[in-house]
Amino acid sequence: MAGGECKLLLEGAQQLVLVCAKGEKYLLEAGMQHLAVLENASVVIGKDGYIKAVGDADAIRKQFSGVFFERIIDCSGKCILPGLVDAHTHPVWAGDRVHEFALKLAGASYMDIHQAGGGIHFTVEHTQKALEDELLKSFKCRLLRMLRAGTTLVECKSGYGLNLETEIKMLRVIERARQDMAISISSTYCGAHSVPKGKTAIEAADDIIQRHLPKLKELDLNGEIHVDNIDVFCEKGVFDLNSTRRILQAGKDIGLQINFHGDELHPMKCAELGAEMGARAVSHLEEISDEGITALARARCAAVLLPTTAYILRLKQPQARKMLKEGVIVALGSDFNPNAYCCSMLMVMHLACVNMKMSMKEALAAATINAAYALGKSDSHGSIETGKQGDLIIINSPRWEHLIYQFGGHQELIECVIVKGKIVYKNDSILDF
Numbered sequence: 560m561a562g563g564e565c566k567l568l569l570e571g572a573q574q575l576v577l578v579c580a581k582g583e584k585y586l587l588e589a590g591m592q593h594l595a596v597l598e599n600a601s602v603v604i605g606k607d608g609y610i611k612a613v614g615d616a617d618a619i620r621k622q623f624s625g626v627f628f629e630r631i632i633d634c635s636g637k638c639i640l641p642g643l644v645d646a647h648t649h650p651v652w653a654g655d656r657v658h659e660f661a662l663k664l665a666g667a668s669y670m671d672i673h674q675a676g677g678g679i680h681f682t683v684e685h686t687q688k689a690l691e692d693e694l695l696k697s698f699k700c701r702l703l704r705m706l707r708a709g710t711t712l713v714e715c716k717s718g719y720g721l722n723l724e725t726e727i728k729m730l731r732v733i734e735r736a737r738q739d740m741a742i743s744i745s746s747t748y749c750g751a752h753s754v755p756k757g758k759t760a761i762e763a764a765d766d767i768i769q770r771h772l773p774k775l776k777e778l779d780l781n782g783e784i785h786v787d788n789i790d791v792f793c794e795k796g797v798f799d800l801n802s803t804r805r806i807l808q809a810g811k812d813i814g815l816q817i818n819f820h821g822d823e824l825h826p827m828k829c830a831e832l833g834a835e836m837g838a839r840a841v842s843h844l845e846e847i848s849d850e851g852i853t854a855l856a857r858a859r860c861a862a863v864l865l866p867t868t869a870y871i872l873r874l875k876q877p878q879a880r881k882m883l884k885e886g887v888i889v890a891l892g893s894d895f896n897p898n899a900y901c902c903s904m905l906m907v908m909h910l911a912c913v914n915m916k917m918s919m920k921e922a923l924a925a926a927t928i929n930a931a932y933a934l935g936k937s938d939s940h941g942s943i944e945t946g947k948q949g950d951l952i953i954i955n956s957p958r959w960e961h962l963i964y965q966f967g968g969h970q971e972l973i974e975c976v977i978v979k980g981k982i983v984y985k986n987d988s989i990l991d992f
Contacts, residue, residue: 564627566980567604567949571616572634573957575600578641578927579942585861585932588883591924595942596959602639604949608979613943630982637974638959640923641943642711642950643904644930646863647842647892649749650701651694651729652719654685656897669872669898670796670824679719679753682897686719686729694732699740701895701902706742706976707984708903708969709962711950712931712940713742714818714892716790718749721763723771726750727778734784741978743950745934747818748775749790751798751806764802768809776813787935788839789815793832795825800832807836816935818863822846824874834858840933842892844882845874852878856886861933864925865894866910867901879915890929891922908963919963949980 579586580595601619603612606629612619659672659681672678686694705713715736717729730746737744750771754763778784789810793803807817816839821829823843830851833841840861844851847862855862864877882889891911893901901907908922917925931941939948953975954962965972976984 564606564629565603565611565623566606566608566629567977568619568623568628568631569602569634569639569951569953570620570631572600572639573636574598574638574959575602575613575943576638576640576923576959577613577943578924579944582944583928583942584937585859585888585929586924587886587888588921591883591918591921594920594924602943602951604977604980606980608949608981610943610945610947610949612945632953632975634953636957638954638956639943640952640954640959640962641927641941642952642976642978643709643926644934644936644941645705645710645713645893645895645904646840646861646890646930646933647714647865647894649716649718649894649896650713651698651715651717651732652682652686652897653689653694653697654682654897655900656681659898663872674796678898680756682719683721683753687722687725691728691732694729695735698732698736702736702740702742704902705895707973708905709952709973709976710904711742711976711978712745712934712936714745714747714788714934716747716749716752718752718790721750721753721755723774726771727774727784730775730784730786741981741983743936743940743948743978745787745936746785747788747790748786748810748815749792751791751803753792753797760798760802764798764806767806772809772813787816788818790819792820793827793829794820794823795827800827800829803829804832804836807838811836818842818933822848822851823868830855830860830862833860839935840890843868843877845869845877847878852882852885852887855882859888861888861890861929863890863892863930863933864911864915865892865899866907866914867899868894870910870914871899876914879911879917883917883921888929888932889917889921889925890933891925892930903969905962905965905969906967909966912963919960922963923959949977951977953977
């Protein structure tokens with residue numbers, strides 16, 4: 560290629576982990592065993608922020624011999640991987656619940672705390688009182704922590720408002736961050752996160768369908784807020800299957816992807832409901848039925864597994880191995896929230912391997928291409944392929960597995976985080992001797 564300009568050349572990586580090389584939208588168990596990995600390889604990102612070429616370092620150097628690069632990074636002895644994707648978070652809130660951690664350690668269950676007015680209700684009370692700018696400030700800090708840990712696409716839910724005013728406030732905060740920050744955001748309306756005090760589940764569902772969702776549609780048409788997904792916490796004592804169905808259908812009718820909490824604390828047949836309704840994903844699934852696993856596999860509905868939640872709440876671990884064997888698209892998320900305070904998908908992958916018996920290859924695929932699929936974004940995110948967004952991480956190691964092996968070690972491991980070809984984080988603590 561003669562002449563022209565490009566933004567960035569990442570040159571001569573010891574390992575370049577593409578994850579996918581043939582445009583796959585997701586990987587099932589068999590495909591996860593054969594991740595696309597190149598050695599002595601380079602990546603070219605254009606001025607538009609999208610990947611222009613990947614391949615052997617010598618071939619890339621020859622192909623782009625006449626091209627001017629704004630920046631060239633020598634990646635010899637290092638690994639390049641796709642930016643990680645966090646498929647499930649609750650990062651907009653005020654009022655942490657550190658005091659409840661002690662209660663859990665003493666044996667209190669999630670629903671014990673919830674029914675005593677704590678849990679979600681505690682955070683709702685503080686979030687309702689918080690100013691929008693206060694929420695935005697703390698939210699941006701959390702997003703920066705995620706970015707420094709390699710996450711370049713994150714799903715962000717509302718759900719600590721429960722009334723229309725606060726839910727809209729939270730969604731405005733998410734939209735403002737989407738406009739201001741490098742990290743990519745998939746926005747989720749989760750007004751059915753709990754039943755507001757003084758209402759029944761049926762009354763809350765009616766309010767969401769008649770008032771909340773029409774307002775979201777109006778704000779979207781006006782260009783003020785864009786929401787991607789609709790979520791409901793379908794659980795015993797919260798929203799039953801029928802109320803969940805009504806809310807999800809109303810959200811689907813205004814163009815939102817269905818992506819909801821299900822089968823976490825009790826078997827609710829949520830996986831079957833998600834498959835029936837054409838959901839993009841169902842999260843948690845600690846109590847999924849065998850029939851639910853079969854239904855998810857047939858419907859190509861992603862299972863977003865959250866190993867942090869099962870770990871912190873001492874729940875039964877999701878059946879990752881059975882889901883993979885049965886042909887389910889398995890994705891991962893951090894479930895970042897006041898109850899499970901984890902900003903790092905590296906730690907999530909490690910827990911998935913140790914506690915859910917996933918392999919490192921499976922965990923990486925679940926935190927990249929499959930998590931992107933769960934958000935409807937696998938055409939642009941989740942792998943290093945020509946035409947995709949130039950979101951990558953560089954790690955200071957000759958083998959990519961160190962990303963998962965080094966539990967809690969990302970502060971010294973991740974050298975660079977790149978979004979759309981722009982370096983958005985450079986770890987100055989890593990020195991070349």
